[in-house]
Amino acid sequence: MRTELPKFLTLRFGSLQLRIAALYTGLFALVLAAILAIAGGGLSRFGETSATRDMQANARVFNEIIDLRASQMRSSSDVLARDFGFREAVATEDAPTINSALVSLRSRSRTGAAFVVTLEGDIIASGEAGISSSDALWFKLDDGQDQGIMMVDGELSLAAASQITAPDLIGWLVLAQPMDKTELNRLTDLAAIDLEASVESASSLPATLRDRPNGEVFEYEQSERHLYYLSALPTFDDELSPRLVLRHSLTGSMAEYSGLQWLLAILALGGIVLVVGLSWRVAKTITGPLQKLDKATRQISAGNKVDLVIETDDEIGRLAGSFNQMVSAIEERERKIVHVGLHDDLTGLPNRKLFLEQLNRGVAQLRGTDQLMVVYADLDNFKVVNDTLGHPAGDMMLRDVASNLCEMLPEAMIARLGGDEFAILIDDIASDTSLASVADRIQNCFSRTIELEGQQAECSASIGIAVAPSDGNDGTTLMKNADLALYRAKSEGKSTYHFFEPALDQQARERRQTELDMRSALRDGDFELHYQPLYSIAEDRFTGFEALLRWNHPERGRISPLDFIPLAEETGLILPIGEWVIREACRQAAEWPEDVSVAVNISPKQFTYAGLTNTILQALSSTGLAASRLELEITESIFIADVEKTLSTLHNLRSLGVRIALDDFGTGYSSLSYLRSFPFDKVKIDRSFVEDLGQGGNSHAVVRAITTLADALGMDTLAEGVEIDEQLEVLKQEGCRNIQGYLFSKPMAASDVAELFENSASVQSSRVA
Numbered sequence: 017m018r019t020e021l022p023k024f025l026t027l028r029f030g031s032l033q034l035r036i037a038a039l040y041t042g043l044f045a046l047v048l049a050a051i052l053a054i055a056g057g058g059l060s061r062f063g064e065t066s067a068t069r070d071m072q073a074n075a076r077v078f079n080e081i082i083d084l085r086a087s088q089m090r091s092s093s094d095v096l097a098r099d100f101g102f103r104e105a106v107a108t109e110d111a112p113t114i115n116s117a118l119v120s121l122r123s124r125s126r127t128g129a130a131f132v133v134t135l136e137g138d139i140i141a142s143g144e145a146g147i148s149s150s151d152a153l154w155f156k157l158d159d160g161q162d163q164g165i166m167m168v169d170g171e172l173s174l175a176a177a178s179q180i181t182a183p184d185l186i187g188w189l190v191l192a193q194p195m196d197k198t199e200l201n202r203l204t205d206l207a208a209i210d211l212e213a214s215v216e217s218a219s220s221l222p223a224t225l226r227d228r229p230n231g232e233v234f235e236y237e238q239s240e241r242h243l244y245y246l247s248a249l250p251t252f253d254d255e256l257s258p259r260l261v262l263r264h265s266l267t268g269s270m271a272e273y274s275g276l277q278w279l280l281a282i283l284a285l286g287g288i289v290l291v292v293g294l295s296w297r298v299a300k301t302i303t304g305p306l307q308k309l310d311k312a313t314r315q316i317s318a319g320n321k322v323d324l325v326i327e328t329d330d331e332i333g334r335l336a337g338s339f340n341q342m343v344s345a346i347e348e349r350e351r352k353i354v355h356v357g358l359h360d361d362l363t364g365l366p367n368r369k370l371f372l373e374q375l376n377r378g379v380a381q382l383r384g385t386d387q388l389m390v391v392y393a394d395l396d397n398f399k400v401v402n403d404t405l406g407h408p409a410g411d412m413m414l415r416d417v418a419s420n421l422c423e424m425l426p427e428a429m430i431a432r433l434g435g436d437e438f439a440i441l442i443d444d445i446a447s448d449t450s451l452a453s454v455a456d457r458i459q460n461c462f463s464r465t466i467e468l469e470g471q472q473a474e475c476s477a478s479i480g481i482a483v484a485p486s487d488g489n490d491g492t493t494l495m496k497n498a499d500l501a502l503y504r505a506k507s508e509g510k511s512t513y514h515f516f517e518p519a520l521d522q523q524a525r526e527r528r529q530t531e532l533d534m535r536s537a538l539r540d541g542d543f544e545l546h547y548q549p550l551y552s553i554a555e556d557r558f559t560g561f562e563a564l565l566r567w568n569h570p571e572r573g574r575i576s577p578l579d580f581i582p583l584a585e586e587t588g589l590i591l592p593i594g595e596w597v598i599r600e601a602c603r604q605a606a607e608w609p610e611d612v613s614v615a616v617n618i619s620p621k622q623f624t625y626a627g628l629t630n631t632i633l634q635a636l637s638s639t640g641l642a643a644s645r646l647e648l649e650i651t652e653s654i655f656i657a658d659v660e661k662t663l664s665t666l667h668n669l670r671s672l673g674v675r676i677a678l679d680d681f682g683t684g685y686s687s688l689s690y691l692r693s694f695p696f697d698k699v700k701i702d703r704s705f706v707e708d709l710g711q712g713g714n715s716h717a718v719v720r721a722i723t724t725l726a727d728a729l730g731m732d733t734l735a736e737g738v739e740i741d742e743q744l745e746v747l748k749q750e751g752c753r754n755i756q757g758y759l760f761s762k763p764m765a766a767s768d769v770a771e772l773f774e775n776s777a778s779v780q781s782s783r784v785a
Contacts, residue, residue, distance in 0.1 A: 036295065044291040048284050055280055060270065064235075067209075067243055067269040071233045074207045075245040075262050081203050082174065082249070082260070086163040089176035089191040092125035097178040097189040106132060106140075107182045114140050121191070129168050129192040133157060133177075135185065146170060152253045157188045164250040165215065165258040168192045172215050172258060209269075211262050215249065218257035225261070241266040316343060360432040362411055363418035371431035371439050375491035378443040379484050385447035388484040391440035391458055392498035393477045396510040398436035401473055409468040416466050417475065424461045438477075439495075455481055455513045463511065478505040479513035487516045500524050531587050533569060534580060538592055543567055545600055546763035549772065550615065550734065550756050553748055558772070560613035560647065562756065563601040564763045565593070585621055594622040595631050602639040602646060604766050609773065615647040615677065623654045629668050636672070643673030649700065651679050659693075666694050677734070681722065691729055699726045701752065703737025709746045716746065723751040 096102050096117055105113035118130040118141065131141035137154040139147060146169040147153065153166060163176045173192040180187045193199060195215040204211045218226060228234055230248045235241060245262040358370035366374070378388050395417070402410040414436065421430045421438065429441040440458060445451070462477035480502025488494040497516040503524075505514035537543055547561035567575045584590040598616055605614035622628060636643055648669060654662050666676060677698035678691070691699070701722055708715035719735070726733045735747050738757030747755060764772065 036298070039295075041288065041292050041295050044295075045288055048287060052280055052284055059276060063270045064266065067264065067266055068233050070209045071243045071245055071262070071264050074209050074211060074264075075233070075247065078203065078207060078211070078213065078262060079247055079260070081207075083163075085193070085203070086174055086176045089125055089127060089174070089193065090162060090178055092121060092127075093130075093176060093178040093189045093191045096121050097180045103180055103182045103186070106134075106180050107186055109140075111140065121189075125191055127191045127193045128171075128173060129190075131190055131192075132180070132187050133190060134187045152255075153190075156252045157190075161250065161252065164252040165195070165256060166192065166252040167256065168194065171196060172217065172256070174215075175252060209264060211264055213263075214261045216259050216261055218259055221259060221261070230259070235266060241270075312339070312343075316346075363415055363432050365418050365422075365438075366429065366431040368431065368433045368439075371429065371433070371441065372491045372495070374429055375441055375494065378441060379488075379490060379494070381443075382485060386443075387445040387447060387449070387451075387486075388494075389440075389442045389445055389451065389454060390482045390484070390494045390498045391438075391442070391455075392433075392480040392482075392495065392502045393438045393440065393458075393462065394479075394502055394506065395436040395438075395462070396476045396478055397474075401468070405468055405471060405473065409471075409473075412468050413466055413473060413475065416468075417462065420464075421461055425458070439498075451481075451483060451515070455479065455515070459513050476511040478502060478510045480505055480516065481513060482516040527583060530575075530580060530583055531589070533572075534567075534584060534587075534589050534593070537567060537569070538589070538596065542570065543593065543596065544765070545597065545604065546765055547614075547769055548756060548763040549761045550613075550754055551760050552754050554753055558612070558760075559754070560615060561605075561608075561769065562615040562649070563597060563617075565597055566763075585619055588621070590619050590621050591625055594619060598631060599635045599638070602635040602641045604769075605645060606639045606641045608769065610642070610645070612773075613645040613647050613675070614641075615649050617649045617679065620651065620654050623650060623662070623665065628665070629672070632669065632674065633672060644675065647675040647677055647698070649677045649679040652681070663694055680736075691725065691731070695729070696731050698732040698734055698754075701733060701735045703735075703757075706735050706737045706743055706747070706757075709743045716750065719747065719752065720750045723753075727751065 099117070101113070102117050104110070105117065114132060118132070122128075122130045129141065131139050131147075133139060133150070133154060137150055139150055147166070156164065157177055162178070163174070165172055166175045167173070168175070171194040173194045175190055175192040177188045177190045179185055180189055197214075200213040200215070204213050224236065225244065225246065228244070228246055230246050233243055233245050236244050243264040243266050245260075245264075247260040247262075249258045249260050251258050358367060359365065360367050375388075375390065382388060395413075398410065398413070401413055414432070417438070418430065418432060421428075421440070425440065425442070427442065431439045431441075433439050442454065445454070459477070459479060462475060462479075464475055466473050466475050480498045480500065482488060482494045482498040482501060484494055487497045497520070500520040500523075501514045501516040504520055505512050508514065544566050546564045546566050548564060549558045550560040550562060551557070552559040565577060565581070567577075567580060569575050581590070584593055601614050601616050605612070608614075618628070632646070632648075635641075636646065650666075670676060675697040676694070677700055678696045679700045680702045681699050699722060701719060705715045705718050705722075709719070723733050732754060733752050734754035734756060735743075735752050736756050738744055738747065738755040738759045740759065743757075744755060744759060761772065
């Protein structure tokens, strides 16, 4: 259940000065309120305790006063009871004499009633005395009780009795004084505190008071607070059960302390006012410099320069000094951040972000027939420099290229976009300027020899060019079109430049569509494998087949591998496609005779994939194909990046039992050390050497050298692209052991391989022109 906070807890003040003052005032008020509550409570408890204590003391005094009044009445009655004449009158029952004496006694004692009780229980009074129960009175007097409360003339009265003897007991003389309001007021005037007294029978008391214990002070609240004290009085009539009821106004007693409480409240209010003033002063002292800092900060945010004046040498002054130092440090850091955010760390040239900003500004400022040229350049074979000479040498080349471009093209903006890519912006080109001459000049800036740590390195670049406004009216479009032109320049052999043409955009879209179609083909199973036989001259039979990937597009028909394999390499799709080729080739080869192998081409990107070994192992395990029947064909380009890692991977593959063939030997980055470093099972002679056989030239010598070297190293040889008998005869003479080409068969579908085995009894019948 969600609980809502009270509104006052969620209030916030916009001013720190106000918050500090309010906080200090609130804390002081809270502490003061606690003190007042404690003091007020203490005063209240003190007043209540004092009133209770005074009530108890005065209750005891009031009981003593009643006893004293009874004693006075008894003393008065004793004088008459011992008078000889009065005793004689009582003994002789002389009523006139008795009445006269009783009247005189009442006058002298200032009592309400005087009468004689005879031994027989008769009442002799001066006038009529309404006594409620003479029998109860007689029994109490006979038991020796000499004072108590009794009902006289319908009123509760305090009575005192004296014995009349002549000399034996002949009766009792009783004086009674009504305990009415007048009498009780006369008694309460003698008390030290303001009391209200009454004598009540137990039956006439309210139930809440009747049940209270006697002799204790207790509080009872009706319209106001009162302290009560009940005391049981002696009685001449047990049915009366008289109680002395004393009442003291606690509210009135506590009112005496109200002046002190008001004084405390006034002092507290004055303290709060004083604290408000002091808190506001302290808060202003603290927040004044902070307000200046706040104002200065907002001015800094608005881009204004601010320098605080240091007025004191205390913490505030030191804070102002630190603020000034911080502002200076921030400004310097911002300059560095801006520079780092817009420039390349290695070369110091503008980066892509700054280049695009300047390009967009330049396009927006084009007027009339002026032109703007955007050049996208990519260094040729820069990876070779990194791999062969090391990354420090590559960084040195990038810095050298950047410095040379800035020197040779002072009117241009040079930027490094990342890696080995540079961008050049040349604006304000007149309409009659030859763009080709500008492109040649830029090309020449890249084409030169650079010395890197004592070694010579050739530098060149492939360049794509887009021109505004014809090739685009914004920086993003111009950069995209220059990139498309660069792609075309690299595909045309590098170290050249190419201007953007609208057809390049169409080709880019077609490449993107081809990429999407390849993903669909891999998912939908549109790829298939064809196989070209590998013929052994020595055994005069087909000993294996090379798996070749084919793609039958559902709309475009058969697509040449030359069109989609390079794109698969570029996009990384060659990895999942290559895995499928390995699994499918192993699955189909498992159905062939056990002495027939299958060869699969492994691209350089596949070879660098860490999971290649596991992929091959899983394919062999799932199909049951013997590892010796799988031959992996690689090219020499795999040795360019990391020779040691490449050799380690080759040994891992060899440990599985598969055969390794070096494809297109003699056409790539050939090195005899590769053959010496790793014992290849087969060396494939490139078709370019086979085509020249029978036409003169030195191809005979090259083929002879390769076969002789392979024999010496214990490796098989296979010639590719054999199409005529003359080539076959020369290869036999030069010692080549295996051949492959249209002379025997074109690549065929998997379903045709079984038919080929059936017809392979006669090799001549299987030849195809």
